[in-house]
Structures are given as C-alpha cells and as structure tokens.
Amino acid sequence: MLKINNKYLKFILLLFILILILITNFFDNFRNIYNNNFDKRIDSIYGFCGNESIGYLKYLNKKYKLNNNPQIINYKHTPNVSWAIIDPKKIKLPSNEIILLNYPGKNISLNHTREANNKFYINNLHFYSDKINKIDRIILSFKSNFNNNDMTLDLYSGVGFEEKTLLKTLNHFYKISKNEYQIDVNLNVNKISLRDSRISFKINNLKNREIQKIVIKAKNKFDVSNYEIIDNYEKCFLIRKK
C-alpha cells in the first residue's frame, strides 16, 4: 500500500500553489498592474464612451468643476453609473448639468421581445422612464405588399405569467409604405405605475401574414440642440440647460 510521507505532501502543496497561481492568472495580473496605472485599468474595464462609460465620467470629473451631481442618463442598459463621480457632500443639491451617455439621437427605438408572431412585449419599460415621455408609434414591416384595414392592437400592462390588464385597443393602422403599417400609440409612460412597467401588445387580424420586423418608436426627452453642449465625445455629452 502507498505510504504518504512529507515529501509527497510537499509536492502536493507546491502543486496547489501552482494551481492557484494558474487559475488566478497571477502573472498576467502582476504584469498589468505593473504596466498600467489605476486610471488606465479602469478605462480598459468600463470603457471610455461605450457601455458604462466610466472613463468619460471620470474624465469629465477631472476636467470640469461639475455643478453638484449632474443627472446621468445612460441609454445603454447597464448597472448604475453615478457611483463613478458622485459627490456625497452635494447629494441633494440640484444641478443644471446633464450627462448623456450612448446618446442615440432625437428618436429612440425601444427594445422588445417577440412572444409569438403577433405578441410582443417591451423589455423593462422602467429603464426608459427618464429618457422618454411617451411611446409614440409602432411600425410593422411585412415581407411583401400587404393591404389590411382590419388590424387592431391590444395594449396590456404585464407580461407572461403575470396577470395582464388591457390598457386600450387601437384600430387606426395606416400604411406608410408598400409593406409597412404604422399606428400612433401615444402612451404616456409616466402615467403607468412602476409595478406595471412591463408592457405587452398583441396585433389582431393579421390574416396569416407574418410580421417581419417591428419598430417601437419614442421621442427622446433630451434633444441636445436645445441645450448648451459643454463637452462631447462621440455619443457622450455634457450639456447644460440654456
């Protein structure tokens, strides 16, 4: 029978230390810390102007004397980013500056998921509550020319297993191109309570036609041309109320 003595134990110990070094990428970590300072490493992790854009926020904080804690609007769905530049001493003071990250332009297309051919829901409407006032319109695209005046749209609060509540039924679809129909929804998102932030809708009387694409449009609350632009880098802005 195999006898284990201290030599074996020493060997196993060294092996375990080596495994720890390897699985933690110790040498890569060591080299990166040695070659890049803290700020550089932060930029490479969070991006400069893209996703969380922490690099841009830190850059603004260094370059400008920001007015209290500016409101930060990130059009990409990421964790809260205000932590990067928040000044706790001025936490409740109003600011006349706004930081826009990943700004998409005057109009926003809302992310949605297709449940079935004629059933859709808007993902996390709550995310858009500080970016839009209302859902303006929905555009349906079909593969080819299609004439249908009977289509209706049922708008619900709630999704999937949740109990759905019918908010309203709309029936005034109109044709905007050979294969596209549009409907004006004008749903004020600020009037929908937080717990109903999941919105779904169903399109009726499709006459067996498949919807190829759907676009849900909303007007951006922020039009940068109405503000004084203090700083701009690609899709990131620091703006001030005129």
Add this chain to the structure above:
Amino acid sequence: MSELLKIILIFPLFLIFIYVPFPIFNKANSERKLSFLTYNLIINCNIFLFFSLLPMPIKEYQNIFIFLYILIFVYTAFLYKINLIKKNYTDLFVFFLSFFILACVIANNLNLGWDAKFFYYIKSLFFYEGLHVGDLVNFENNKWHPHLGSYLWAFFWKIPLLDIEYFGRLFYLFIFTFSIYFVCIKINKSSFFCYILYFLILIIFFQYERFSGLQEILIFSFLIISSKILYNLNIKSKFFDIIIILSIANIMMWIKSEGIIYSAIIIVILLFNKNIQLKEKIYTVLSFIVLFFLKVLIFKYYNFEVDAQPYNLEYIKFISLNEFLYKIYLITIYLGYYSLKNIIFVLGVLLLLVLNFTNRNKISLINYNLFFILNIGFIFSAYLFRDLDILNASIEYSLRTTLERIVFTSSSFYLYLILIFINNNFNFLRNNGKINK
C-alpha cells in the same frame, strides 16, 4: 509608489488588526495563539463599528489609531521577549503568499458588482469623503442595508500614502483568507497537510465577484470563524467564546440585513451547547436582544428606515394557496440548482446526512444539524413571505439574482465539518501506518 509595493505594504498593516489589542504570543514558547488572532479581529471589527457610529470623520482618528496599535504590538513583543527576527514565519509566509496572489486579481479586475455600485461603494464614499453615519440619511439607497462593510472599505481606502479604492476591498480579502487560515492551520500536526487544505479551500472558494464590493464575503468569513468557535467551545474558555460569538453576531447584524438571521442562528446554536449553563444562556439571549435593539435605536436616532425589507403582515396573511405552492416549487428548484453548483454546500449537507446515520468519526453534529434546519427554514421563509410587488420583481428574478449568494454564504458554516472529517480520516490513515508519521 508602485501599486504592487503598496499591496505588499498593506499586508502588515492588516496584520496589526489581528495582532492587537490582546497579546497573541504564548509566554511559554513565544508561538502565536491562533484563537487570540481571531479574538483581535472580532474585537477590532466591533471597535470599527463603534467608531462608525460616532459623528467623526475617519481621518480625525485614523493615524492615531494605527500608530497606537503599532505601539501596542511593539510593546507586547518587548514584554513577552519575542525575538521577531528569529521567529519561524512559515505560517505567515503562506498567509502572505495567498493574500498577494489573490490581491493581484482584485487589483487587476476592479469591476464593482451591481449591488456595490448601488449601495456599498457610495456608502463607503460617504465615509471616505469625511462624512459620518448620520449623513447617510441623504442617500436614498441607504435603507436597504447597514453600513459596517462600507465603513471598513472606506477606512482602508483612506490610508495615507496608499489611498486606493480597492485597498478597502483588500481588507475583505484579508478577513476571508484569515478565516480559512483560522480553520485550517493547526487542524493537524502536519503543517504541510494544513497548508494543502488551506490552498485547496482557497482554490474552491475564490472568485473575483465575491470581492467586487459585495458584502456576502464578510458574513461568509465570520460564519466560518463562528463555526469553529462553536464546535470547539469548552468549559475552560467558554466565557471568552460566548463574548466572541456575541461580538460576531453584532458585526453580522451591521453588515447586511440577512446578517440578523445568521446572527440569530449562531446564537441559537450557542444556546444548544451543553457546556453552557442556564444562567449563561439567559445572559446570552438578553445580550443579543440588547444588541439588536441597540441597532434599532441607532437607526431611529439617525432617522434610518428600520423596516425597509419587503415583508409585511398583510401580504403574509393574504397569500393564496396556489401562490404559496408555486413559490415552494420554485424555491426548491432553484435551491437544488444553486446547491449543486456549490461544492462545499452540497458536500457539507451530504456529509451531514451520512454522518447522522453512520457517525463513526465521533464528530458532534448538533451545531450542523441546527444550522441546516434553521438555514433551510430561513431560505424558504425569506422567499415565501417576500412581497415582491414592493420590489417590482418576480419570484424567479428574485431567486435568480440572490439565492446563489445566500447558498454561498451558508456553505461557509459546513466548511469546518468537512475539514474535521478529512482530518479525522487523515489521522486514521496515519495511525494505521498508511501515511508516515
């Protein structure tokens, strides 16, 4: 100064907080007393808690505090005639080596966790910027969790000359590695065997995400420590051990909301210890109640919300049978899934089950049986009676985003059981000549 050098320098500073205030050296052989290292850590965390409650910025006392502790350490070494140069530092080197390897992961990664960005980092920034606990009332997300973890983060972030954000989180790493060091080192006469266990557990448990500013790792570490103290509690040292368990309960209460439950669980386990007399049990319960209400009073004093968690009696009273059964079904599924993903949790529970029927190792299982029952009870009731409408979330979302961390925290308590089992079997093999002595 290079960041790598700073990481090396922060280690001895952290060590001060386990070497002081109680003398850790054994007069007879100048060896370090492992239990006293732990006592110091627990007492110091309580001292930090005390400071965190005062309307005093960190920088006003930080330097004096550290200087005083260094003085006490030097004085103790002098008093006990410890030759610091001739001492055997193998244990310490192993501890440092593991700390340094893992610290580099944190220093390189830097990404903060979701909850850290929402709660803990900003709270720690309050303390870092010289504000005090009363100012947290201005922070809208303050209500969800208490602040001790963030305060520790800020204290070690603000160390003069070092002053880097993640150094606060390195203290979490220090507590984590120390808690594992505490249960592994000296579990067996063979130091190599102890070191192997130590590194093996680090390999199993270490993940960067645990140190991304989330607080579970602190409760995890304190539960590991309490598991060993509760198991080894004997008549000789019981007074000190009871105080330490109460102190751990106090710390956990101030780290996270669910810390109160884990605090209550370790106190219940303490009450079932046969070495503790009735009078001592009564004092323990009274002390725990006092600590709990002290926290409530402090919350009220600073105008913090005491009942911010999503539980209300109305919801519990009117929960339908269908919803109740559906929730039980989902909790069971997700608990099973996350348990299977956590090797220590699944091993610990299986071992407990097996040992309950075939206890040949003579391991006392009462602590672990109690922990298992109370912990499972906690997990089910936490999700069953949670009014998710308040959080605007579904139960599935809630389970998906939080249960893994609860299973991880809970797994820590079983770790010592697994270690005792491995050690007993190692000793059995050794005594039977299969391993050379």
